[in-house]
Amino acid sequence: MDPAIRSRHGRRPRRWLTGTIAALAAAALATAGLTTSAQAADSNQAKNSGFESGLSDWTCSAGSGSTVGTPTHGGSAALRATPAGQDNAKCSQIVAVKPNSTYQLSGWVQGSYAYLGASGTGTTDVSTWTPGSASWQQLNTSFKTGANTASVTIYTHGWYGQSAYYADDVTLVGPGDGGGDPGPGVPSAPGGLASGTTTASSVALSWNTVSGASGYNVYRDGSKVQAVSGTSATVTGLAASTSYQFQVTATNATGESAKSPAITATTSGTGGGGGGNVPKHAVTGYWQNFDNGATVQRIRDVQSQYDIIAVAFADATGVPGTVDFNLDPALNYSDADFKADIKAKQAAGKSVILSVGGEKGTVSVNDSASANNFANSLYAQMQEFGFDGVDIDLENGLNPTYMTQALRSLSAKAGSKLVITMAPQTIDMQSTSGGYFKTALNVKDILTVVNMQYYNSGSMLGCDGKVYSQGTVDFLTALACIQLEGGLAPSQVGLGLPASTRGAGGGYVSPTIVNNALDCLAKGTDCGSFKPSRTYPALRGAMTWSTNWDASNGNAWSNAVGPHVHGLP
Incomplete structure (x- = not known):
């Protein structure tokens, strides 16, 4: 492997999915376990759940679905659906349900990026998914219908640009009479909201x-x-x-x-979380506590354009949730010099924080005990080295309940000047139902900025429902729009990009493209084909991996992007 991709930001694409899916699957199974005491009258309300009657009762988008005789999970047929272009091969059916009732949705899938979900529940719509499986894998979730819900839509779908997926034995178990069609007379959904x-x-x-x-x-x-x-x-x-x-x-x-269809509206007034001395528009850079071929730096060497310096990374210990920090001996950097350099940066108005995670980070916060360990150990590192806060860069998924608990506990110890940043991957911020997005919204009042990594991801979905390729202005703006319209304040959104072509496996864009995207979002100028419906002048700024790779390239990234960020309205 190229030494440039030793670190978390230089990982190969889609390494993040394994841990995320494990967490999602565990959560789905736990949710399913809450309703195992279903009444004896409960039965499968889905029609043609095993696709034995072809696509009868199912509708597949853009003609994407068909039935096949192999592979099958049960019986003699299964669904095969193939995404193409901007179609994700969604196959669905409307099922009659009873109000105020709990239903279990289950299905078996095989192939790449297969989703199973239910919409129109009248409460919280649900979905679950897997990145890929060469054999049949069961997906499970559950939901409760609303007080006036008479029908729901259950569905499967794949992902843009991926190969075909298979589905079989899709069941919706709950009270009903066998999945009769909804009665006539229910009004249509309102338009023009x-x-x-x-x-x-x-x-x-x-x-x-x-x-x-x-x-x-x-x-x-x-x-x-x-x-x-x-x-x-x-x-x-x-x-x-x-x-x-x-x-x-x-x-x-x-x-x-x-x-x-949903719309997003933002109340007036000043908002956004904590952040100590972080300026209105800020540049974040990761400092590498290791030598992977980039310029080896001391903290004092970090270019002055960086407002937040994230030290990468904290070390996991054998105690769940507990982290430690140790300078890499290869840097020949003493603790005393390191601490003195941090103080000097802080005296210059900069914040230095400790990043937790990375591609190979194994910190796990999945219960109250580990959440307390996380907060206590991080606060101990802040006291020892003088860190201003923490960066959450867990690439194998996180539990929003307990990470929220941990960050609030840390905030209670550290006070209002605590700096909290996050560096999720693109997939982590595609939906507010994801663990990372939930965590960000849960701690919005104390959160400084989310610098999503716009690299090593391939094509992704923008807020307008279209698919954009990484490495373009549209990719940056249309994906940032999801966060901006999904609940984060503009001051809590930053664009994370590699500092050079060696900084990541894919997704590098020139500083000019970064600046164009910043202007598009903040001022409505220099956009690509996607133009947001409104501007976000309070946009926080940009992040890069890493200050070391930037230095290796003559600080070209920070010299171009830094002044531009600081000059935003």
């Missing part, structure tokens, strides 16, 4: 009239918050400088429609 006047605590909404509707329900972040008779509502009791997702449904005596 838009936000109007916003204050620090409220958002005004309006939408189009739906024929046959007698009322409308308003949902905020998936939860029903209002029932109104007209086509407008003002949602109150919101937090300042916070983004919320809204949907509406139409209702009548027969039932409730599916939810409208």
Whole structure:
């Protein structure tokens, strides 16, 4: 392997999936276990669940699906669906369900990036997935229907640019009469949902009239918050400088429609988490505590354009959740000099934090004990070396419940000047249901910035539903849009890029492209084919892997991107 890809930011693509999927699978199984005491009347409500009758009762997008005789999990047939272009080969069916009831969704899949999920539940829609399997693998999840939910859509789908996946024996077990079709008369979902006047605590909404509707329900972040008779509502009791997702449904005596497409609106006021002395627009750089062929630096050598220096990495110990830090002997760098250099940077207005994780990081925070260990050990390192905070760079998945607990515990110890950054991979921030995204939103009030890694990922989905290739302005802006419209404050979003072609296996872009993307998001200029619906002048800035690779390239990245970030509005 090229020495440039020894570190976590230079990993080969998709190494991150193994741990993430293990965590997702464990969570799904745990959720399924909550409802094993289903009533005896519960039965499979899905029709043609084994695809023995071809695609009867199933609809596949863009003609992507067919049935095959091999491989099968059970019976003589299975589904084969092939993504193509911007189609993810979604195959679905509408199933009649009962309100306020719990259902178990299960299915067997094989192949690349297979998803199983349910939408229109009336509560929280669910999905689970696997990156790939050469043999049949079972996916499980569960959900509870809403008070007026009469039907849900269950589905499978693959991923853009991937090969075909197979599915078989898809079951939806819960109360019902065998999956009869939903009765007529349920109104259609409202269209034209838009936000109007916003204050620090409220958002005004309006939408189009739906024929046959007698009322409308308003949902905020998936939860029903209002029932109104007209086509407008003002949602109150919101937090300042916070983004919320809204949907509406139409209702009548027969039932409730599916939810409208979601929109995001942000309340006014100042917001964003902690951050000590971090400037409004900041540049973050990782400093390598090892020699992998890049320029070996002391902290004092780090270019002055960097506002946050993330020391990579903390060391895992044999105690779950506990981390330690030791300077690499190969650097010939004493603890005393290291500490003195940190103090000098802080005196110059910089923050120096300790990064936890990396490609090979094995820190696990999966229960209260390990969460406490994590917080206590990190605080001990902060006290010993003078670190200003922590960077979360766990590439094998994280548990949002216990990582949230750990970070809040650390915040309670360290106070309001604590700097918390995150460096998730692109897949980690594709949906607010992901563990990383959940954690970021959970600690939004104390979070400084999320510098997503826009590299080593291949093509990904943007907030407009289109697929973009890495290494372009559109890739940076359309993926940043997901975070900006998904609940993070603009001041909590940064663009993470390699400092040189040797800094990562793929995804390097020139500093000009980085600056164009920053301008597109902050000012609405220099965009590619994707242009955000609004601008985000409070965008935090940019991050690079690494200060060492930057130095190896004559500090070309920081010399170009640093002044541009600091000159944003």
